Amino acid sequence: MDDSKILIGKANPSSHTSAAAVKDPLPLALRVPAAPYRPGDLPRFNPFHQQPGDFSRPDTLAPHTELRDHAAGLIRVLGDDGLAAGPWQPSIGPQQLRSGLEMMMRARHFDARMIAMQRQGRLSFHVSCKGEEVAAVAGAMAFASHDVLFPSYRQAGLMLVRGMPMVAMIGQLIGNRCDNAKGRQMPVHYSWRAGNVVSISSPVGTQFPQAVGAAMAFAYRGERRVVGAWIGDGTAAQGDFHHALNFASVFRPPCVLHVVDNQWAISTHRNTSTGGATFAARADAYHLPGLRVDGNDFLAVFAAEAWAIERARRGGGPTLIELLTYRRDAHSTSDDPTQYRAPEEANHWPGGDPIDRLSRYLIRNGHWTENAHRDLNEALDQEAAAAFQHAESFGTAATGLGHPTESLFEDVYTTMPPQLTEQMRELQTESSPPSAETSIIPFEAQNKRAVG
Amino acid sequence: MSTMNMIQAVRSGLEVMLERDRQVCVFGEDVGYFGGVFRATQGLQQRFGTHRVFDTPLAEGGIVGVAIGMGMNGLRPVPEIQFSDYMYPAFDQITNELAKLRYRSGGEWTAPVTIRAPSGGGIRGGLFHSQSPEAYFTHTAGLCVVMPSNPRDAKGLLVSSIECDDPVIFFEPKRLYRGAFDGDPEHVPPWRDQPEADVPDGYYRTPLGQAAIVRPGEDVTVVTWGTMVHVASAAINESEVDAELIDVRTLAPLDLPTIVQSVEKTGRCIVVHEAPRTCGFGAEVVALVQQHCFWNLEAPIVRVTGWDTPFPHAQEWQYMPSRERIASAMRSALAV
Numbered sequence: 122m123d124d125s126k127i128l129i130g131k132a133n134p135s136s137h138t139s140a141a142a143v144k145d146p147l148p149l150a151l152r153v154p155a156a157p158y159r160p161g162d163l164p165r166f167n168p169f170h171q172q173p174g175d176f177s178r179p180d181t182l183a184p185h186t187e188l189r190d191h192a193a194g195l196i197r198v199l200g201d202d203g204l205a206a207g208p209w210q211p212s213i214g215p216q217q218l219r220s221g222l223e224m225m226m227r228a229r230h231f232d233a234r235m236i237a238m239q240r241q242g243r244l245s246f247h248v249s250c251k252g253e254e255v256a257a258v259a260g261a262m263a264f265a266s267h268d269v270l271f272p273s274y275r276q277a278g279l280m281l282v283r284g285m286p287m288v289a290m291i292g293q294l295i296g297n298r299c300d301n302a303k304g305r306q307m308p309v310h311y312s313w314r315a316g317n318v319v320s321i322s323s324p325v326g327t328q329f330p331q332a333v334g335a336a337m338a339f340a341y342r343g344e345r346r347v348v349g350a351w352i353g354d355g356t357a358a359q360g361d362f363h364h365a366l367n368f369a370s371v372f373r374p375p376c377v378l379h380v381v382d383n384q385w386a387i388s389t390h391r392n393t394s395t396g397g398a399t400f401a402a403r404a405d406a407y408h409l410p411g412l413r414v415d416g417n418d419f420l421a422v423f424a425a426e427a428w429a430i431e432r433a434r435r436g437g438g439p440t441l442i443e444l445l446t447y448r449r450d451a452h453s454t455s456d457d458p459t460q461y462r463a464p465e466e467a468n469h470w471p472g473g474d475p476i477d478r479l480s481r482y483l484i485r486n487g488h489w490t491e492n493a494h495r496d497l498n499e500a501l502d503q504e505a506a507a508a509f510q511h512a513e514s515f516g517t518a519a520t521g522l523g524h525p526t527e528s529l530f531e532d533v534y535t536t537m538p539p540q541l542t543e544q545m546r547e548l549q550t551e552s553s554p555p556s557a558e559t560s561i562i563p564f565e566a567q568n569k570r571a572v573g
Numbered sequence: 574m575s576t577m578n579m580i581q582a583v584r585s586g587l588e589v590m591l592e593r594d595r596q597v598c599v600f601g602e603d604v605g606y607f608g609g610v611f612r613a614t615q616g617l618q619q620r621f622g623t624h625r626v627f628d629t630p631l632a633e634g635g636i637v638g639v640a641i642g643m644g645m646n647g648l649r650p651v652p653e654i655q656f657s658d659y660m661y662p663a664f665d666q667i668t669n670e671l672a673k674l675r676y677r678s679g680g681e682w683t684a685p686v687t688i689r690a691p692s693g694g695g696i697r698g699g700l701f702h703s704q705s706p707e708a709y710f711t712h713t714a715g716l717c718v719v720m721p722s723n724p725r726d727a728k729g730l731l732v733s734s735i736e737c738d739d740p741v742i743f744f745e746p747k748r749l750y751r752g753a754f755d756g757d758p759e760h761v762p763p764w765r766d767q768p769e770a771d772v773p774d775g776y777y778r779t780p781l782g783q784a785a786i787v788r789p790g791e792d793v794t795v796v797t798w799g800t801m802v803h804v805a806s807a808a809i810n811e812s813e814v815d816a817e818l819i820d821v822r823t824l825a826p827l828d829l830p831t832i833v834q835s836v837e838k839t840g841r842c843i844v845v846h847e848a849p850r851t852c853g854f855g856a857e858v859v860a861l862v863q864q865h866c867f868w869n870l871e872a873p874i875v876r877v878t879g880w881d882t883p884f885p886h887a888q889e890w891q892y893m894p895s896r897e898r899i900a901s902a903m904r905s906a907l908a909v
């Protein structure tokens with residue numbers, strides 16, 4: 122007898138249900154979602170059916186069960202008529218609104234200039250936040266300056282609000298001597314400790330559980346500081362999203378977690394990131410409040426932020442905020458969205474443009490004028506151009522970025538270990554590296570491609 | 574026969590396998606409709622349908638996890654990880670699960686998954702778009718680790734990998750996708766001028782576990798893989814050293830006899846890789862060479878590698894092993 126067969130039994134027949142026994146079967150096939158619109162399609166969106174005033178504004182310590190509708194719905198303040206209405210109207214004066222508008226416009230000019238510079242070969246790469254400036258600007262403005270923020274790479278406006286000089290930001294993009302992070306990272310991975318903004322890394326979503334941990338540190342030490350973190354709709358598919366929510370749910374530390382739903386993750390539509398429910402609705406399963414907000418409505422976003430930050434500061438714990446917006450530009454300068462999106466999708470989508478919407482509201486209420494808007498546009502265009510020139514004076518890819526060889530080996534550890542010192546000497550004694558830097562990601566010219 | 578760059582060769586390999594075997598399916602971030610951020614899967618969804626070539630949620634742990642489940646149940650999944658730097662969210666699924674499935678089940682369960690991942694530097698990608706993580710995976714029993722350096726090998730090795738009943742980590746040096754980069758970013762030789770860009774159109778296999786002697790020589794053996802094959806080749810040509818250049822092609826299983834035979838002949842050896850030095854796969858090669866060729870060695874074995882730092886952005890070309898560093902290592906091996 123063959124011993125090896127002894128333990129090989131037969132599967133219990135009752136555990137098998139034959140196909141014939143299935144009652145009223147639906148056709149069985151792998152469900153693969155398709156994006157609503159692709160090149161060649163004519164996008165047709167319904168206007169938002171939610172209106173300002175549709176959702177109550179509960180007390181900031183209300184139980185999460187009072188916010189279920191808010192997580193499935195859409196909190197709005199600026200209506201289709203351009204007027205502000207409903208209980209979510211924030212307590213924010215015209216001066217602060219104007220500075221919000223200015224910051225969004227500054228971010229927009231910054232992006233436009235950086236994209237132009239990338240096209241001229243003076244930058245290797247850029248990521249624009251065009252159309253979703255509210256998320257970063259209203260968000261950062263609502264937090265206190267001692268609160269710690271964990272942005273993604275698509276929140277240039279947040280850096281500006283937190284006081285990172287545009288020249289330093291451009292220094293980061295170029296990777297030259299005026300980059301406070303010493304040219305270590307690829308463009309748009311800013312760090313600004315002076316403004317309590319944590320260094321951005323490329324693996325998406327990693328900042329979410331870290332932000333919860335930062336909030337746990339404040340709870341642990343009894344410091345009333347709140348932590349903010351932002352990720353994209355695509356990134357909400359990562360395990361780190363769920364780690365963050367679960368830890369937030371268990372330890373209830375003071376944080377506000379955001380999903381910026383700009384509907385696209387490179388070429389992948391939101392409907393491949395979630396099987397149906399809104400991102401905010403996921404909060405309910407963790408017994409946390411979720412707010413889904415018109416992400417192009419400065420007033421609504423500011424109000425939602427203020428609510429969640431107050432809740433956290435009072436000791437009410439975390440909130441998940443979903444900001445519904447649209448990525449108007451390419452994913453990055455390495456990307457060509459005409460390959461995968463319907464060309465006019467941005468203009469058909471009902472959320473409009475956040476800068477237009479806020480400026481029209483301010484003009485209508487006598488707090489802003491067309492002329493002031495035009496003048497500000499001109500001034501900001503010049504500001505971005507001047508900042509770029511200034512930043513280039515610290516070194517360019519063509520003239521040299523100005524980092525000493527030692528810099529390559531520093532900051533790996535607190536102090537350089539002997540094996541690194543030896544490697545540094547090895548490099549210093551070798552002949553110099555190839556002459557000029559290539560200025561762009563190499564196959565750019567032949568075929569556009571995306572890079573994280 | 575067609576002239577192909579590395580991307581086209583990878584695509585052709587996928588196409589051939591999708592055609593031959595209905596159990597083969599291809600998925601990952603942006604690989605479906607768009608055809609991948611590097612365009613390796615361009616056109617495959619249109620040709621084979623959305624259930625065989627599709628986009629997934631942005632979650633590498635999920636991608637590899639479902640690939641294992643599919644592979645255990647009759648499919649041959651070929652997931653793409655967009656950049657090898659993003660394999661780490663899937664590290665547990667790869668190293669604890671995929672690699673150990675056969676062993677832990679006494680051979681009852683296996684998952685023939687081939688994970689494709691663009692790797693390596695030279696594209697100004699900074700810390701997280703430039704890494705060469707091969708050593709993490711060669712250190713894990715149960716995985717095959719492959720890294721082609723030219724279009725013909727890329728297709729042949731990819732076909733062998735997909736047909737392999739063991740899991741394969743298939744690294745594609747992204748700096749080579751559209752040109753035979755050999756150390757000078759200003760002048761990248763186009764693939765169409767290279768003999769290895771002639772790729773058979775249909776099905777063929779390049780066996781796993783066989784290194785290639787790129788250039789025979791008498792004085793020193795240069796062992797390398799990936800992008801560094803071309804940089805080393807240029808260094809050899811420039812320095813006029815009669816070096817024997819070996820492209821390892823598959824790190825696991827390693828073709829040790831080819832390396833040993835060469836070092837027995839030359840008596841000298843240098844190992845070149847982009848990945849950091851400490852515990853890089855070069856350390857394994859050095860240990861094996863000294864064990865097997867001790868009595869033939871005339872000089873210490875030298876490693877030319879990336880430094881023991883993260884992969885920097887601004888100082889990329891000081892990090893990447895250059896022709897000059899390789900030439901100087903050959904000189905130092907020859908000087909003894």
Ligand SMILES: Cc1ncc(C[n+]2csc(CCOP(=O)(O)OP(=O)(O)O)c2C)c(N)n1
Binds near residue numbers: 655
């Ligand atoms: C772990 C990881 N996997 C893949 C990538 C490559 N990548 C960079 S951005 C991106 C899409 C992100 O989309 P989303 O979260 O919606 O943010 P958005 O870019 O729209 O702001 C991908 C796949 C990455 N950076 N990190």
Ligand SMILES: [Mg+2]
Binds near residue numbers: 383
């Ligand atoms: Mg997105």
